[in-house]
Amino acid sequence: MFESVLVANRGEIARRVIRTARGVGLKAIAVYSEADADLPYVQEADESVLIGPAKPAESYLHVDSIIEAARRTNARAVHPGYGFLAENAAFAERVMAEGLVWVGPSAQAIAAMGDKINARNLMAAAGVPVAAGTPEPVPDADAAVREAARIGYPVMVKAAGGGGGIGMSVARDEPELRKAYDTARTRAERFFGNPDILLERFVERARHVEVQILGLADGTVIALGERDCSVQRRHQKIVEETPSPGVGADLRARMLAAAVRAGEAVGYRGAGTVECLVDPAAQDFVFLEMNTRLQVEHPITELVTGVDLVEQQLLIAAGEPISFAPAAPRGHAIEFRVYAEDPRRFLPSPGEIKVWEEPTGEGVRVDAGYTAGNKVTPFYDPLLAKLCVYGSDRPDALRRAAGAIAAFQVDGLKTNLPFFAELLENAEFAQGTYDTGLVDGRMRAS
Amino acid sequence: MAEVRAEMVANVWKVVVQEGAQVDDGDTLVILESMKMEIPVIAENSGTVVQLKVAEGDVVQEGDLIAVIE
Numbered sequence: 001m002f003e004s005v006l007v008a009n010r011g012e013i014a015r016r017v018i019r020t021a022r023g024v025g026l027k028a029i030a031v032y033s034e035a036d037a038d039l040p041y042v043q044e045a046d047e048s049v050l051i052g053p054a055k056p057a058e059s060y061l062h063v064d065s066i067i068e069a070a071r072r073t074n075a076r077a078v079h080p081g082y083g084f085l086a087e088n089a090a091f092a093e094r095v096m097a098e099g100l101v102w103v104g105p106s107a108q109a110i111a112a113m114g115d116k117i118n119a120r121n122l123m124a125a126a127g128v129p130v131a132a133g134t135p136e137p138v139p140d141a142d143a144a145v146r147e148a149a150r151i152g153y154p155v156m157v158k159a160a161g162g163g164g165g166i167g168m169s170v171a172r173d174e175p176e177l178r179k180a181y182d183t184a185r186t187r188a189e190r191f192f193g194n195p196d197i198l199l200e201r202f203v204e205r206a207r208h209v210e211v212q213i214l215g216l217a218d219g220t221v222i223a224l225g226e227r228d229c230s231v232q233r234r235h236q237k238i239v240e241e242t243p244s245p246g247v248g249a250d251l252r253a254r255m256l257a258a259a260v261r262a263g264e265a266v267g268y269r270g271a272g273t274v275e276c277l278v279d280p281a282a283q284d285f286v287f288l289e290m291n292t293r294l295q296v297e298h299p300i301t302e303l304v305t306g307v308d309l310v311e312q313q314l315l316i317a318a319g320e321p322i323s324f325a326p327a328a329p330r331g332h333a334i335e336f337r338v339y340a341e342d343p344r345r346f347l348p349s350p351g352e353i354k355v356w357e358e359p360t361g362e363g364v365r366v367d368a369g370y371t372a373g374n375k376v377t378p379f380y381d382p383l384l385a386k387l388c389v390y391g392s393d394r395p396d397a398l399r400r401a402a403g404a405i406a407a408f409q410v411d412g413l414k415t416n417l418p419f420f421a422e423l424l425e426n427a428e429f430a431q432g433t434y435d436t437g438l439v440d441g442r443m444r445a446s
Numbered sequence: 447m448a449e450v451r452a453e454m455v456a457n458v459w460k461v462v463v464q465e466g467a468q469v470d471d472g473d474t475l476v477i478l479e480s481m482k483m484e485i486p487v488i489a490e491n492s493g494t495v496v497q498l499k500v501a502e503g504d505v506v507q508e509g510d511l512i513a514v515i516e
Contacts, residue, residue, distance in 0.1 A: 166482070340481070348481035350455040378455045378480035378505075 001318045002076035002101050003027060007045070008066050009081030011369030012385060013296070015041035017079050020310040022046070029073045031066060033059035035377045039369060047073050054379045060084045063091055067098055077101035077317060079310075083381070086293040087114055087163070103317040105215065105292050109266040113290040116160045117198050123287045126265035128258045131277065131286040133200035141181045145174055147199050153177075154202040157184045161194030163291075165235030170202050203277050205435045207246045208232065209285070210275040211259035212301045214312055215268035217319045223256040224301055225329045229275075231423070233346050233439045238416070239423065240297040241334040242304055245394065245432025246280035255285055262290060271298070271313050280435070296337070296386070299367060303333035303390040332397040333390045336405065336420050339382040343419035346444075350378045351413030359407035363390040363400045366408075376413060384415065394432065398424065448491050450513045452506040456480035463513075465498045475513050476500060487512055 004027035007014045018028040018041055030045035035054035042048045049069035052059035059065065061084055070078060078095045080086035086104070089111040095102045104110070113119045117137060124130045132151045137160060138144045148155045148171070157180040159167040167187030171177035181197060189195045212224040228244035229237040247255070259274035273295045275288040298309050305327070312322050340349045356372040368385035370376060376384065389404055391397030405420045426443060428434040456478035463475050469489045475498075478485040497514040500506060 164482075347485065348454055348456070348483055350480060378457060380481065382481040382483075 001026070001314070001320065004029060004073070004075050005077040005079050005103065005314065006031065006066070006070045006073065006075035007041075007079050007081060008060070008085055009079075009083070010036050010060060010380065011039065011041065012367045012383060013081040013083075013294070013369075015044060015369060016367050017081060017310050018045050020308055021079070021314065024311055024314065026314070029069070029075050031060070031069050033379075035375075035379055038374055040371055040374075041369065049073060054377060056084065056379065063094055067094065070095075070098070070100060075100065077103055077314075079103040079313070080293065082291075082293050082296055083164075087291070089114060101317050103270065103313050105266075105268050105270050105272060109268055110292045112266050113292050114161065115194070115196070116158060116162070116289055117196060118160075119289055120198070120200075120287070122265060123262055123290075126261050128262050128265075128287045129285065131200045131203065134198045137196035138181070138199055141178045144177055144181045144197070144199060148174075148177055151199060151201050154204070155199045156202040157181055158198050158200065159184055159188035159192055159194070160196035160198050161192035162188060163192075165232070166191050168235045203279060203286070205279075205281075205437065206230075207244065207278040207280055207435050208237070208275065208288070209244050209247055209255070209278045210273045210291075210295070211255055212295070212298070212309075213259050213263045213268065213272050213274060214309075214316070214322065215263050215270055215272065216322060217269070217316050218321070219267070221260045221263035221268055222326055223259050224305055224307065224326070226252060226255060227295075227297055227300055229297065230434055230436045231429070231438060232436050233444070237297065238337050238339070238439070239335065239420070240300055241332065241394075241397075242300045243329065243332065244278070246278060246435075248283055251278070251283045251285065258285075258287070262287065266290075268292075270316050271295075271309050296383070297335050299365060299386060299388045300333035300335045301329075303365065303388060304329035304331050331390055331392050332394045333388060334397050334401055336387040336401070337383055337416075338385045338387055338408070338410075339416045340376045340384050340413050341382050341416055342414045343416045343422075346416065346419075348378065348382055349414035350376045352376070353410065354412030355409055357407075357409035358385070359387070359404035361400075361403070363397070364388070364404050365390070384410070398430070447496075448493070448515045449511055450475060450487060450489065450515065452478065452487070452508060452510045452512055453485070454478075454480055454508050456485060456506055458500045458502055458504040458506060459484065461498070461500065461502050463495050463498070465495055467495045469493065469495060469515060478506065489515055491515060
């Protein structure tokens with residue numbers, strides 16, 4: 001194993017990676033922007049390096065500054081977390097060219113999966129089911145209209161280089177499609193530097209379910225169960241749970257096998273996630289995309305498997321065997337993404353945290369990026385903390401969730417905690433029959 | 447006369463109208479960005495933009511004046 005790792009990220013995920021790195025005896029190195037100097041992860045690292053101003057382009061996305069920080073601290077490996085440079089193939093290549101260990105899959109695997117059009121085609125060739133859609137970039141709105149006529153409305157319009165729900169929208173007819181195409185195009189160029197657009201058949205009342213995979217150092221790929229991510233606002237996940245209440249044993253077995261094939265098709269190494277859309281009535285699924293990094297919601301998989309995924313990432317990157325024997329997951333886990341946003345319209349609410357009291361107790365895990373006294377700035381995404389609960393079954397986990405949400409005290413800015421209290425009272429959520437239309441379509445229908 | 451103010455701390459991403467422009471109720475004046483989300487600032491009445499207090503790249507605080515419509 002290498003002796004030190006630089007975490008090229010911020011907030012809760014930097015803190016979470018640093019915790020495991022130090023736990024297995026590595027020196028953990030943090031990087032931070034001028035806006036983040038007071039955050040807990042900067043204090044908890046063995047060494048911290050200021051890499052630039054608040055704007056991501058001048059700090060967390062600034063490759064030269066991060067490489068320079070690694071050189072100055074004599075880091076031996078780089079862990080990218082999620083977001084920022086985590087799925088940037090050129091960054092992965094640069095890290096390796098500098099003689100550092102990249103804690104992630106090969107640059108080729110990142111590039112192959114980073115383009116959603118290419119990923120769709122690769123998966124179809126590997127025998128993984130994909131939704132009806134466009135096998136090539138759609139060059140303009142007229143072409144989109146022609147393709148939609150072939151695929152059938154409603155269609156989902158997406159940026160090929162996109163992620164995080166940005167630039168995605170559903171179109172139910174031609175006028176909506178023309179508008180959605182233009183929006184997606186603008187966002188794709190602005191946020192992802194790749195203007196390519198694809199269309200896919202939109203599956204109504206679908207669940208968004210993903211499979212955690214690990215590509216081991218010896219080349220085998222294993223699956224560690226699924227996560228249901230259907231509670232979304234603006235196409236972004238806010239609550240995840242495992243196992244999925246909408247996936248039966250037969251469908252689960254087929255999805256896990258397909259996810260392993262997907263990983264094998266790109267020679268995957270490390271932790272990755274194969275995202276699928278599930279039609280719960282038909283108990284069928286299609287491939288959506290693959291995330292070539294640790295996922296935000298990885299803690300719920302850790303809670304039901306007892307496996308530390310960051311530790312496995314570090315072992316695999318070092319070329320060593322994993323530290324556990326694969327076994328069936330036990331119990332039920334749910335994650336709530338606590339955001340700095342108002343609980344009604346979900347609009348950002350930056351500010352200073354005056355009070356921060358995390359819930360504690362059996363089956364409660366909080367991965368937080370902030371604490372009392374910290375400033376939450378408008379420069380980064382609104383995730384404050386991940387509140388995770390574990391129970392012997394779903395009702396048990398839901399009971400713990402209610403207690404933990406009520407006990408979580410944050411003051412100084414608005415959070416979506418009151419929304420989660422409301423969600424627990426929602427009949428569809430309580431029964432587990434919800435789909436991706438729950439929040440924007442029914443709880444917050446405009 | 448109507449004052450349009452920022453609802454939250456944000457960066458000014460795009461200025462859509464200029465001083466002197468005629469706007470209708472519902473027109474976008476500027477687009478703010480906060481926490482990776484675009485937030486359009488909308489005119490709530492029709493009239494002339496007599497003052498525009500922000501430029502692209504500015505940081506606005508909650509309650510800051512963005513524009514005055516007459």
